[in-house]
Amino acid sequence: MNPTTDHCDMSDQHDVLVLRKGTHGIPVEQYADALRSRLPDREVTLARTPAAEREKIEDARIVTGMVLDDDVLDHAESMEVFACAYAGVGHLPLDRLRERGVTVTNASGVHGPNMGEHVVGNVLSFTRRFHEGFRRQRRNEWRHYQTHELHDSTVTVVGLGAIGQAVVERLQGFGVDTIGVRHTPEKGGPTDEVIGFDEDDLHDALGRTDYLVLSCPLTDETRGLIGHDEFVTLPTDSVLINVARGPVVDTDDLLTALQSNWIRGAALDVTDPEPLPADHPLWNLGNVQITPHNAGYTPNYYERLADIVAGNVRQIDETGEYDDLENEVSL
Template identity: 70%
Template sequence: MPDETDLLVLRKGTHGTPIEQYAETLRERLPDRTVELARTPTAERELIEDARFVTGMTLEEELLEAAPDLEVFACAYAGTGHLPLDRLRERGVAVTNASGVHGPNMGEHVLGAILHFTRRFHVAERRQRRREWRHYKAHELQGSTVTIVGLGAIGRATAERLEPFDVETIGVRYTPEKGGPTDEVVGFEDEPFEDALARTDYLVLACPLTDLTRGLIDRETMITLDPEAVIVNVARGPVVDTDALVDALRSGWIRGASLDVTDPEPLPEDHPLWNFGNVQITPHNAGQTPRYYERLADIVVENVRRFDEGSDELRNQVVP
C-alpha cells in the first residue's frame, strides 16, 4: 500500500450494497486523507501488508497474518464474534464495531412487526389474496405492555419509537441498576424476568447472543407468556428454542411470532415455521437501510481522526 494511504477498505460489502459506496462515503468525509479500496483478494493481500488502519465486514486470520503493521480494525458489523479476536488481542490490534448503526431502521422494523400483529394485517393479506371482503377482529396497541430484552442501540431505538403509542415498556438487561429508556428495567434473575414475561403482550428480542441468552426463550418462557402475546426476534435465531416455538404456535401458547432471524438460518424450505399463518418471516432483513454506510462512516471517520491524534480511546472499541 502506498505510504500516503490512511485507510484501507476491504472488498466485502453487505445487504447487497456495493462496497464502493462505503469507500466513496469515507473519501467524502475524509478529504484530507487517502482512502484505498482493495477490490480483489490479491489487492487485499498486497495492500494490507503496510496497512495500519483497516475497515471491513470481516478479517480472516490468514489476512491478519499478512498485516504486520495493523493497529486498528474497524469492523463494519455490530457483532464481532466472527473475527479472530484472540489473535487480534495477542497482536495488540484495537477492534471497533458498528454498534448503533442499526438503531433507527431496526427500531422501525420492530414497530412495524408489532403493528402488523396488532392490526392483524396478515389476516387482511390472506383475505385480499382470496378477494374476500369479510371483516375480522383486530387489537389496539395502546395500553399494551412491551418487554424489550436488550437495551443496546436497537432496544433503545425501539423504546423511543414506542413512546407515542401509550404503552407500558419493560426493559431487560444484564445490569438493571443502569436503568434505561423503558418505564421499568429488570435483570435476568428468575423471578423479576418471569414476572415481566407474565405481563407481556409483545416480547421484543434485541439482545446479543451469549451463553446467557442462548435458548433464553424456551418452552417454560412460552408457557409463562400470555396466550395473546407475540414474540418479535431481531436478535439472533438461537435466542429462541425453535422446537419450543413450533410447539407453542401449534398449541396456542402464544398468538404469533415475527422472526427476522431463525435457528437454523437460512430457514430450510421444508421447515414448519413457513406454514404458520401467524408467523411473519423476514430473511435477516431488519438491518437493511440505505443509510448503513453513511452511519458506519460516522464512527470510522471519528476514529481515524482520534487515531491520527494518538488517542488511546476509540469509539465503539471492543478490543483494547
C-alpha cells in the first residue's frame, strides 16, 4: 500500500483494479496509466490475463472495466463498486450486482464531444451533399449539383442525455429550431421544445422535422421506435441519423422508406443486424452513409473516463460512502 494522505487511515485508502478488455483499439494500459496519474497515492493494478482477473478481484473493492464476466464476478468477494467503462450497462450481470449490493457507475459523458461532432458532420454532409461531390470528384466530373441549407431547419433529437445535449450544443449558431424527445419531458432540456414519447406528440414533431437524430438508449420504449408509420409521417426531404442502437429503427421499414423516397437519406453508425452483412442492400444505396459503429471513437476516451472514476475514488476516500457517485446507475 502507498503512503496514506493526512485525512485517511491506511485502511481507508481505495486501490483500483482495472480489468483487461480495452475498447476502440486503444490499449487498456493507457486507461490504467490515466488513473495512476490522477490517483498517485493509490495502487492501480491492471489484470492482464483471465487468471489475474480472477485472482486480483478477490480483494478488490473498486473495480473498473468494459465487461464483467460471471466467472470473474464469482471471485469478487470484496467488490463495493464496479465502474463500467461503457456508457451502456445492459451487458453486465446487473441482477447479481444488485443482489450483492454493488454500486455501479458508467461512462456517460465520455462520448459527448466526439459523437456530437459526428452527428453535426452527418447533418452538414447531407445538407451540402458532400457525398455527391465526392462521387463527382472520383469521376473527374466538374458539374454543378443542387444542395440544401441548414439555416431555418428543424432538428429533432431523440434522447437528451450527454450525447443528445452535446449534439444540441454543437448545433447552436446554425440558426436551427430544435425539438428534444425524452422519457421524462418535465426535466426540460437545451432544445427549443421538449416532448415525451406520446405517439401523437412524437408524430407532430416528426411532421416538422428536417433532421431526425437518434441518440437514445435501447429500451423497451425505444425499440422499434422509428418504423413504417414514422417514416410516412416524416417529410420526404428529411434525413435520419442514428448513433443510438440499430434496433431503435426497424431496418426493413428503413430500407423501404429509402428505396421509396419517403425520406431523403440516412446516416447510420449503428445497424440491425450489426455488423451489417456484406450483401445487405443498405450498403449500395446512394442516399445512405454508413460508418462501422465508429462515432464513439475518441483518442480522449480513457482520459475522460479516468476523470470520472478517479473523482469517485476520491469521494469515497473522503466520505467512506459508496453511493451518490458521479454517473451512478440505478439498479
